[in-house]
Amino acid sequence: MNQGQAHYTAPPWDGDVAGARALQTTLAAEVRLVDDHPPLRRVAGVDVGFEEGGAVTRAAAVLLDAQTLTPLAEVVARLPTRMPYIPGLLSFRELPAVLQALEQLPEAPDLVFVDGHGIAHPRGLGIAAHLGVVTGLPAIGVAKSILVGTHDELGMQRGDRVPLHHKDKMIGWVLRSKDKIRPLIVSPGHRISMAAAPELVLAYCTRYRLPEPTRLADRLASRRDRTRKDNP
Numbered sequence: 001m002n003q004g005q006a007h008y009t010a011p012p013w014d015g016d017v018a019g020a021r022a023l024q025t026t027l028a029a030e031v032r033l034v035d036d037h038p039p040l041r042r043v044a045g046v047d048v049g050f051e052e053g054g055a056v057t058r059a060a061a062v063l064l065d066a067q068t069l070t071p072l073a074e075v076v077a078r079l080p081t082r083m084p085y086i087p088g089l090l091s092f093r094e095l096p097a098v099l100q101a102l103e104q105l106p107e108a109p110d111l112v113f114v115d116g117h118g119i120a121h122p123r124g125l126g127i128a129a130h131l132g133v134v135t136g137l138p139a140i141g142v143a144k145s146i147l148v149g150t151h152d153e154l155g156m157q158r159g160d161r162v163p164l165h166h167k168d169k170m171i172g173w174v175l176r177s178k179d180k181i182r183p184l185i186v187s188p189g190h191r192i193s194m195a196a197a198p199e200l201v202l203a204y205c206t207r208y209r210l211p212e213p214t215r216l217a218d219r220l221a222s223r224r225d226r227t228r229k230d231n232p
Contacts (some may be wrong), residue, residue: 020089024088025124035196036191037111040111041110042063042066042107042108045112045211046062047220058221060076061105062217062220064216069206076221077101088121090126098127099135110138111137111140112213114131114189115214118197119189120166122148128187129141132189137190139192140187140200141187148166150166157176159175172186174186181209186201
C-alpha cells in the first residue's frame with residue numbers, strides 16, 4: 001500500500017473535555033492487545049514538537065527498513081495547534097499533525113513506534129493506542145516517564161523489566177533499555193501483545209536509550225525550522 005494514498009481521520013474535539021474523555025473510553029474498547037501484524041519490513045517512528053511558542057504543532061515521522069534500520073524517508077507536518085495541553089488528553093492535541101505526517105510517508109509501516117503511551121493511560125488510550133485504533137496500524141507506546149501506575153524495583157541491566165500496574169491491572173512495562181540508564185515506559189498501543197511490546201522495543205534499541213525509530217523522530221521533531229532560521 002502506498003501510504004501517500006491513505007487518509008486518516010483526526011480525532012474530533014469541540015472543546016468538550018468530558019466528551020473527549022468519554023470518547024477515549026469508547027475507543028479504548030477497540031484496542032486489540034494481540035500480535036496481529038505482518039512480517040516487519042518497514043517500521044516508523046513518530047514524535048511531536050511545537051513551534052511559535054506552541055501555536056504550531058510539528059509532527060515528525062521517520063520510516064526505516066525493519067532489518068537494517070536504514071532510514072528510508074522522513075517527513076514533518078505542521079498544523080495550527082488545535083487545543084491547549086490538558087492532562088490525559090494529549091492525543092487530541094498532537095494526533096492531527098501525526099496523522100498528516102504518516103500520510104506523507106511513501107509507504108505504510110508495518111509497525112509504528114510512538115513517543116508516548118499506549119494503554120498506560122488513565123482511560124487506556126494514550127496517543128499510541130489512539131493512533132492505532134484510528135489508523136488500524138500496529139503501534140507501541142515508548143514513553144520517557146510514567147503517566148499513571150506503580151511498579152516494583154527495577155534491575156539496572158539492559159533488558160530488565162517489571163510490570164506497570166494501575167487499579168490492579170497491568171498496563172505496560174518499565175524497561176531498562178541500556179545498562180544503568182533511566183528506564184522507558186513501554187505499553188502496547190494496538191495489534192501488539194503485552195509480552196511482545198518490550199521485546200520489540202529492545203530489538204530496535206542500538207547504542208541509545210530510545211529505540212531507533214523514535215530516537216530519529218524525536219531528533220527531527222525537536223529540530224528548529226532551518227528554513228525559517230536561515231530566511232527570517
